[in-house]
Amino acid sequence: MARSEDTVTRSQTTSSSATSDDRWDRLRRFSKSDFVRSFPYWFIPFSIMGLGVYGGIGWNTLISLTDYEGFTDRPDFTDLDLDMYVQAIQDPAVIVTTKNTFILMIVFTTITMLLGLFLAILLDREIRYREKIQTIYLLPMALSFVVTAQFWLWMYNVNNGLVNVILGVVGLGPYNWIGNPDLVLWAVIFALIWQFSGYAMVVFLAGLQSLPDDQFEAARVDGASTFKTYWRVIIPQLKSSSVSAAVILLIFALKAFTFLYSMFGQYRVPQATDILATLMVREAFQLQNWAYSAAVATILLVMSLAIIAPYLHYQHKQGSL
Missing domain, CATH: 1.10.3720.10 (MetI-like)
Structure with a gap:
C-alpha cells in the first residue's frame, strides 16, 4: 500500500514538473516572439493613438452625459444621464x-x-x-x-x-x-x-x-x-x-x-x-x-x-x- 502511494506521489511530482517545464518553454518562446521583439516600436504610437482617438471618443461620450455648456463652465460628472440624447431625438433640427x-x-x-x-x-x-x-x-x-x-x-x-x-x-x-x-x-x-x-x-x-x-x-x-x-x-x-x-x-x-x-x-x-x-x-x-x-x-x-x-x-x- 505504501509503495502504491509512493508511486502516485512520484507520478504527480513528475507531472507537475513537466507542466512547469512546458510553461517555462511557452514563456521563453513568447519572450522571443515577434510580438515582444517589436514591442518598443509599436507600443508608443499605439499608446498615442489610443489616447488621442479612443480616449477622445470616451471623453466625448462622457461629456454627452452631462450638462456641459462650454469653456466657461465645468462639467458635472456627479449626475450623468441621457437627457441630451432624449433632446436630440425630439429636436426637429436633428430630424431634418x-x-x-x-x-x-x-x-x-x-x-x-x-x-x-x-x-x-x-x-x-x-x-x-x-x-x-x-x-x-x-x-x-x-x-x-x-x-x-x-x-x-x-x-x-x-x-x-x-x-x-x-x-x-x-x-x-x-x-x-x-x-x-x-x-x-x-x-x-x-x-x-x-x-x-x-x-x-x-x-x-x-x-x-x-x-x-x-x-x-x-x-x-x-x-x-x-x-x-x-x-x-x-x-x-x-x-x-x-x-x-x-x-x-x-x-x-x-x-x-x-x-x-x-x-x-x-x-x-x-x-x-x-x-x-x-x-x-x-x-x-x-x-x-x-x-x-x-x-x-x-x-x-x-x-x-x-x-x-x-x-x-x-x-x-x-x-x-
Missing part, C-alpha cells in the same frame, strides 16, 4: 439633418458606384485614349473638399456660372442652384459625385482586371452578348469591390462637413443641406451647447460603426483580416 444625411449618403453612394462601374467597364473594353480618360476622371479625387467647393460655387453662379451658361444654350435656366432650397442639396450631391466617381471607377476597374479572360471567351462561345456577359457573369463577381467602394463612399458622405463649410461659410449652411456634422459644429462653437454637440457626435459615431462593422465582419469572413 438626419434625413438630409441619409439622402446624401444613399443618393451619392448609389449614383457614384453606378457611374464608376459604367466608366470601369468602358475602360476595360480597351477604348481609345483610355489612359487620358482615366486621368481626367481621377483628377477630381486628388482635389481637396475646399478646392472642390470653391470650384462648384463658381460653376453654380446664377449670373455667369458655367452650369447656367450651358443650360442657357438649350433655352433653360438660369437656376439659383445654391439659393433655392429645392435644388441646393442635389447640387451638392452632384458636385460630390463629380469628385468621387473616379475613385469608384478605379476600384471597379481593378476588380474587372483581376478576373480571368477565360470567362469572356466562354461567354462568347456560348453566344452571350456583351451586355449579358457583364450583367450575368462579370458584375456578380465584383461583390468585394462593390462592398469596399460603398463603405468608403458612405464614410466620405458622413465627412461632407468640410465641403459644406467651404461652400457656404461658417454657420451659414442652408437648412436644406444641413447634416449631422454641420449641426454638431454649430451647436458646439456657435451656440456653446457642448454636451448636446457631444451627443450628436456620438450619434454620428454610431452611424459610422454601423457602416464599418459589417464591412470588417465581411472582410474577416473572406480571410482578408
Whole structure:
C-alpha cells in the first residue's frame, strides 16, 4: 500500500514538473516572439493613438452625459444621464439633418458606384485614349473638399456660372442652384459625385482586371452578348469591390462637413443641406451647447460603426483580416 502511494506521489511530482517545464518553454518562446521583439516600436504610437482617438471618443461620450455648456463652465460628472440624447431625438433640427444625411449618403453612394462601374467597364473594353480618360476622371479625387467647393460655387453662379451658361444654350435656366432650397442639396450631391466617381471607377476597374479572360471567351462561345456577359457573369463577381467602394463612399458622405463649410461659410449652411456634422459644429462653437454637440457626435459615431462593422465582419469572413 505504501509503495502504491509512493508511486502516485512520484507520478504527480513528475507531472507537475513537466507542466512547469512546458510553461517555462511557452514563456521563453513568447519572450522571443515577434510580438515582444517589436514591442518598443509599436507600443508608443499605439499608446498615442489610443489616447488621442479612443480616449477622445470616451471623453466625448462622457461629456454627452452631462450638462456641459462650454469653456466657461465645468462639467458635472456627479449626475450623468441621457437627457441630451432624449433632446436630440425630439429636436426637429436633428430630424431634418438626419434625413438630409441619409439622402446624401444613399443618393451619392448609389449614383457614384453606378457611374464608376459604367466608366470601369468602358475602360476595360480597351477604348481609345483610355489612359487620358482615366486621368481626367481621377483628377477630381486628388482635389481637396475646399478646392472642390470653391470650384462648384463658381460653376453654380446664377449670373455667369458655367452650369447656367450651358443650360442657357438649350433655352433653360438660369437656376439659383445654391439659393433655392429645392435644388441646393442635389447640387451638392452632384458636385460630390463629380469628385468621387473616379475613385469608384478605379476600384471597379481593378476588380474587372483581376478576373480571368477565360470567362469572356466562354461567354462568347456560348453566344452571350456583351451586355449579358457583364450583367450575368462579370458584375456578380465584383461583390468585394462593390462592398469596399460603398463603405468608403458612405464614410466620405458622413465627412461632407468640410465641403459644406467651404461652400457656404461658417454657420451659414442652408437648412436644406444641413447634416449631422454641420449641426454638431454649430451647436458646439456657435451656440456653446457642448454636451448636446457631444451627443450628436456620438450619434454620428454610431452611424459610422454601423457602416464599418459589417464591412470588417465581411472582410474577416473572406480571410482578408
